[in-house]
């Protein structure tokens with residue numbers, strides 16, 4: 001008799017062992033370990049810790065001012081002096097790092113985004129002030145030209161095209177400017193080819209070997225960035241979309257290629273962005289490379305949770321916790337989230 005496919009199925013030693021040790025109902029009742037809170041916590045497979053959180057903060061010029069971001073209820077943009085007070089809250093809550101985004105005054109924006117490498121720009125001043133006040137708080141700075149360009153793109157625009165190599169040169173100047181001002185981590189979010197390697201080389205050349213690179217390796221051309229673009233003021237000006245440099249939401253393999261290249265070029269950590277719609281990408285990246293992997297729960301994701309909660313559709317804190325656990329389950333080492341301070345409070349009260 002010829003062997004059917006079924007006959008040839010074989011179990012791995014691990015699977016065979018599992019079959020022997022797992023009884024069926026009624027010996028096995030999975031509800032036993034769900035019966036009490038302490039027990040559920042004890043056998044929890046993933047845990048969210050305050051040290052997993054990175055808080056993205058928006059900085060504006062001026063004094064003693066906090067401006068609401070209308071598309072992100074609960075999020076404010078702060079002048080540097082006010083940001084210091086917020087950083088104190090974050091430090092007190094145990095949040096290890098802040099990522100800074102500037103709202104550049106319109107009169108300082110140019111086609112080439114030269115303000116990005118002005119040593120006295122808003123980001124450098126915020127960085128220096130925060131570092132002086134809270135030397136132990138990690139500061140991450142974003143590298144991309146969109147907060148500084150009149151056209152709102154992350155790179156140089158010429159005849160309707162985003163120039164790659166010319167943009168990389170300016171991004172290196174921007175990264176060095178932030179390094180000199182004392183940043184801990186450079187996070188290139190521009191998606192130009194070759195920028196991680198070029199930035200690494202530029203940093204090393206000036207003696208900044210210890211500044212780490214957290215690359216936005218798999219950054220998708222997503223509509224979930226809308227509220228962020230309101231917050232930094234790049235929305236109104238943005239001509240066209242970012243599809244020639246940010247990734248197509250249809251792709252997975254390409255994300256692995258992006259990560260492989262960034263790691264090869266010297267990225268210390270990689271990021272997936274947005275977060276919730278891309279959990280499969282996070283999982284695949286973590287299991288393929290085993291490198292420190294982060295997710296950015298972006299502005300639109302935050303707005304979805306917050307506005308749904310305001311409408312009485314769900315409980316904000318529970319929804320936030322559940323969404324952040326999904327990142328941990330998918331394999332994230334850390335998460336950038338606008339809800340960092342909210343969730344830190346919940347975690348420490350527990």
Ligand code: PBG
Nearest residue numbers: 144146154189224225228298299
């Ligand atoms: C810009 C940048 C963006 C975000 C972080 N850095 C927006 C964009 O690419 O247009 C989005 C963050 C968010 O939506 O919260 N390079």
